[in-house]
Amino acid sequence: EIVLTQSPGTLSLSPGERATLSCRASQIVISSYLAWYQQKPGQAPRLLIYGASNRATGIPDRFSGSGSGTDFTLTISRLEPEDFAVYYCQQYGRSPITFGQGTRLEIK
Amino acid sequence: EVQLLESGGGLVQPGGSLRLSCAASGFTFSNYAMSWVRQAPGKGLDYVSAISVGGGGTYYADSVKGRFTISRDKNTLFLQMNSLRAEDTAIYYCARGGDNYDYWGQGTLVTVSS
Numbered sequence: 001e002i003v004l005t006q007s008p009g010t011l012s013l014s015p016g017e018r019a020t021l022s023c024r025a026s027q028i029v030i031s032s033y034l035a036w037y038q039q040k041p042g043q044a045p046r047l048l049i050y051g052a053s054n055r056a057t058g059i060p061d062r063f064s065g066s067g068s069g070t071d072f073t074l075t076i077s078r079l080e081p082e083d084f085a086v087y088y089c090q091q092y093g094r095s096p097i098t099f100g101q102g103t104r105l106e107i108k
Numbered sequence: 109e110v111q112l113l114e115s116g117g118g119l120v121q122p123g124g125s126l127r128l129s130c131a132a133s134g135f136t137f138s139n140y141a142m143s144w145v146r147q148a149p150g151k152g153l154d155y156v157s158a159i160s161v162g163g164g165g166t167y168y169a170d171s172v173k174g175r176f177t178i179s180r181d182k183n184t185l186f187l188q189m190n191s192l193r194a195e196d197t198a199i200y201y202c203a204r205g206g207d208n209y210d211y212w213g214q215g216t217l218v219t220v221s222s
Contacts (some may be wrong), residue, residue, distance in 0.1 A: 007197035035208040037153070044201055045153065048153075056210060088153055092207035096169055097155040 002027045002091050004045050004100035012108040020075040021103045023089035033093030035076045038066055039102075040085045048087075049074065081107075110211045112202045119217030124192050124220070130185040130202030130213055137183045141206025144187050144200035146180065147215075154198070157187065158206045168205075172196075175190040192220045 001025040013019055026067035032052035037045040041103070047056040050070055062077045076083055084107050089100040116128040128144070144156040157178040158167045166178050177188040185202055197220050203209035 024169065033207065037209075039153075042215055045209075046212070047210045050208045050210075052154060058158070090208065095167065097158075098156070099153040102152050 001096050002029065002094055002098050004017065004089050004091060004098055006087075006089060006100035006103045007043070008103060009101075010104045010106060011099055012106050014108045015037070015079050015081055017079050019074075019079055019083070019105060021074040021076075021087055021105070023067075023072040023100050024093060025070040025072070027094070029072070029091045030093030032068050033091060034065075034072050035090045036063075037088045037090065038083075038085045039088065045088065076105075079105075110204065110210060112204065112213035113214040114200065114202050114213045117200065117218045119219045119221065120192055121222050122220055123191060125190045126218060128187040128189065128200055128202075128216060128218075130187075132183045132185065132202075135204070140204050142180060142185045143156065143206060144185075145201045145203055145209065145212075146196075146218075147201070148195075148198045151198075154176045156200070157183070159165075160206065180185075181221070191219070192218075194196060194220050196220050 005024045007022045032050045036049040039045040053065045064075045066073050086102045088102050113131045122221040143158040146154050159178045175191045178185045199215040201215045202213040213215045
């Protein structure tokens with residue numbers, strides 16, 4: 001199975017700053033079948049990005065995804081207070097579907 | 109508005125069974141593959157199972173294969189869980205899609221404990 005390793009484990013930033021979250025796969029992710037989700041406490045995850053770089057419906061353009069092969073990045077250009085949450089990457093190119101362990105984005 | 113509403117969770121003893129349901133509304137259910145994803149308390153997300161549009165294709169994580177059965181009928185998704193173990197304790201989410209998931213329910217908690 002493809003293991004996804006997210007870094008850093010925790011990222012401490014201030015509103016207005018830029019956030020860069022990394023997701024590294026143990027094998028090539030076929031066709032860039034890589035998604036990013038945001039999860040706030042007590043809530044279900046929300047799809048942000050699919051196909052490595054496509055924003056899901058209703059997702060603000062401050063969120064962007066990039067990468068291919070084994071290295072992927074989620075960038076939040078200018079943090080808003082509501083962006084502080086846990087972020088997960090997911091690969092769906094090869095069975096079984098797998099998720100990264102998450103990056104916690106906290107207010108500095 | 110797309111809505112997914114899970115039910116059926118609860119406390120069950122090791123070796124017991126539960127059947128989860130997910131009532132879907134606000135979209136044409138029969139046009140979408142559907143999935144179950146779980147999250148153990150304080151942990152990350154784990155793929156559990158998926159079912160194809162027509163129901164003819166079903167897929168399982170190795171950890172639940174042979175114990176869990178996914179199915180669908182009309183506007184409802186099901187997960188029959190047998191031979192439950194302590195490590196199955198988690199919030200179980202119903203999600204729209206067979207690979208990436210654009211809508212999620214709020215989840216139902218399954219606790220396996222004696």
